[in-house]
Amino acid sequence: MIIVPEREIGGLLTREAAFEAVERVFAAMAAGEAYNFPVVREAIGHEDALYGFKGGFDRSGLTLGLKAGGYWPHNLAQRGEINHQSTVFLFDADTGKAQAMVGGNLLTALRTAAASAVSIRHLAREDAQVLGMIGAGHQAAFQLRAALEQRAFKKVIGWNLHPEMLGTLESVAEEAGAPFEAVGLDGMGEADVIISITSSFDAILGADQVSPGTHLACMGTDTKGKQEVEAGLLARATVFTDEVAQAVSIGEAQHAVAKGLISEGDVHQL
Amino acid sequence: MIIVPEREIGGLLTREAAFEAVERVFAAMAAGEAYNFPVVREAIGHEDALYGFKGGFDRSGLTLGLKAGGYWPHNLAQRGEINHQSTVFLFDADTGKAQAMVGGNLLTALRTAAASAVSIRHLAREDAQVLGMIGAGHQAAFQLRAALEQRAFKKVIGWNLHPEMLGTLESVAEEAGAPFEAVGLDGMGEADVIISITSSFDAILGADQVSPGTHLACMGTDTKGKQEVEAGLLARATVFTDEVAQAVSIGEAQHAVAKGLISEGDVHQL
Incomplete structure (x- = not known):
């Protein structure tokens, strides 16, 4: 034992x-x-x-x-x-x-951080330069640290419901040599990669606040009812997951599937 | 820890x-x-x-x-x-x-034995004299030992698919001062209390092989598809369980409920 x-x-x-x-x-x-x-x-x-x-x-x-x-x-x-x-x-x-x-x-904490890092390594554009963070709680620092090792990011931008909490992300970014900037949600259009890691029960990020070709890792939604991004965004995206059954029932895809915007068949196994 | x-x-x-x-x-x-x-x-x-x-x-x-x-x-x-x-x-x-x-x-093993013993203590007739055992595997000896402490049983009768395995039950019974007798299933009519503890997927004990007033503890069925007694027997019995949801889905009551012989409401919480 x-x-x-x-x-x-x-x-x-x-x-x-x-x-x-x-x-x-x-x-x-x-x-x-x-x-x-x-x-x-x-x-x-x-x-x-x-x-x-x-x-x-x-x-x-x-x-x-x-x-x-x-x-x-x-x-x-x-x-x-x-x-x-x-x-x-x-x-x-x-x-x-x-x-x-x-x-x-x-x-x-390390596993959850690794999951979004793996998705970035394999799915984000090679020349990604700006990393966006939505959420600044305890887990967000882990996600950011692991993500920064996947691409040569030149800048980190961050949004949080309580902006005064963004200091931790700023420290992690600058430790890795990337300048940090607090932004509004409309500022996320600059990001090539976005990680959302909140405990939200309502969409935070709108479909129009994301630029085409951006890689999103929605990490916070782990329960029926939680949500981080507008359901319409999934309809415009190519959706990947480690497990389809969980993604459509307790993950970020639950809302887009429930609204009929995408079907279970549109969610691809990684 | x-x-x-x-x-x-x-x-x-x-x-x-x-x-x-x-x-x-x-x-x-x-x-x-x-x-x-x-x-x-x-x-x-x-x-x-x-x-x-x-x-x-x-x-x-x-x-x-x-x-x-x-x-x-x-x-x-x-x-x-x-x-x-x-x-x-x-x-x-x-x-x-x-x-x-x-x-x-x-x-x-001790918990499962205690569960049928508790049911006997609280539900079997006070003057029960003959204890019937269906099944003679590893767990059956535990059930018998705990059951013998609940009433002043004068005799133990036992049935098993492989009768040559009944020796263990005989030893346990005689250790407790009760003579043991191997019987056919029709012989179970003599029992005041019956414990079934098998891994059967088909009914073993028929409804007509049990006398009125007998207390049955059906312990073997713990999975969808398993079955120890004829479904019609439950329709003639008062059915008690520790948890109704499990009894009607993975317990002995699943077949009688599925056949419409009894409803979930007929299964009483202990």
């Missing part, structure tokens, strides 16, 4: 390793070798918490297990603990025995 | 403690304080294994977590390991942090 506490993850997992792992599992999913199980997500009626399980199996790497945990909204204010809490449990695919327990908080 | 390996469970959990825990959680479920999450169960396409998660929350005891694992049919023959493998993970309901990891194999 291998136990990796949360505090050890930072010293063990690099951005590069996270990128390679996510790239490999996306390839395994596209080859039909890996898939996610149905997501369990429950409002448990205690501490306003959302709790559940995301499981899956990668036959090519014999990786079997789940992430369990969720969102405890009062953790930070009442206990000084982060609100997102998760733990990963791995099983021996040959016997069904529990094999490893791994702290999942930093792992989730 | 509390870690309880499989080998320690035998020294830690008594039949009495399992009985009390199951009785308490059934009461919490009936009071709307505890419930199960949707079950995830996947044929993963490796080693013919079935793998999944059974989670739940008991608000009254602040018990939150899941059992993960499944059925690896080649474990015993190929590796000398038991085929059912499961691990229980508990979480702090106040923060979402992982709290305990507990070997789930013996726990499952």
Whole structure:
């Protein structure tokens, strides 16, 4: 039994390793070798918490297990603990025995950042110069750091509902040698790549605020009802996802599909 | 973090403690304080294994977590390991942090035995004298041992597809001071209490092979398609369950409900 506490993850997992792992599992999913199980997500009626399980199996790497945990909204204010809490449990695919327990908080942050970075590496234009960020919370800094390694970005522009929070993104950008500029949503037209990473339940970015040829990575929508971009934007875009079933039910594509603007068949497996 | 390996469970959990825990959680479920999450169960396409998660929350005891694992049919023959493998993970309901990891194999056996024992304690006639067993596998001995503590049974009768396996039940019965008799299915009419614990996908016990007033605990059917007793028997019985949603979808009541012999409303929460 291998136990990796949360505090050890930072010293063990690099951005590069996270990128390679996510790239490999996306390839395994596209080859039909890996898939996610149905997501369990429950409002448990205690501490306003959302709790559940995301499981899956990668036959090519014999990786079997789940992430369990969720969102405890009062953790930070009442206990000084982060609100997102998760733990990963791995099983021996040959016997069904529990094999490893791994702290999942930093792992989730690095994985989520790697997912948009992989999409940029493989789908954004080679000569992309301006990177746009929508959202400036805890996770946004991870997305930005991983994205900056994929192209020779000359500038980062950012929008957030609370602009006073944009300082963190500015620090991350300048650390990587890219100047940062706070913009309004209309300013996003300048971006060649946009990452949205918010917890919004309404469209933020309008279809007309994005220039043709821009690569968008919509990362925030992970639940039925959430939304970051206008549904019409998906109708004008080529839509890729790691898993179609999730994209059209709990991901950003749910609204465009529900409105009949695109069909499930228009959502391409990466 | 509390870690309880499989080998320690035998020294830690008594039949009495399992009985009390199951009785308490059934009461919490009936009071709307505890419930199960949707079950995830996947044929993963490796080693013919079935793998999944059974989670739940008991608000009254602040018990939150899941059992993960499944059925690896080649474990015993190929590796000398038991085929059912499961691990229980508990979480702090106040923060979402992982709290305990507990070997789930013996726990499952004791819990399943306690469930039919609780039903006998509360629902079988007080003067029950003959206990009938259908099935004689690994789990049947656990069911019998726990059941024998609930009433002053004078005799145990047993049926199994392979009668040569009934020796284990005979030993358990005689250890508890009750003589044992192997019977045909028509012999089950003598029983005041019957426990079925098989992995059957077809009805074994006919409606006419059960005497009026007999208490039946149908324990084997845990999956869509499985079945132990003729559907018509449920139409003639008063049907109780710990969770109606599971009983009518993956439990013994699924067939009678599907045939329209009873409705979901006829299945009573314990």
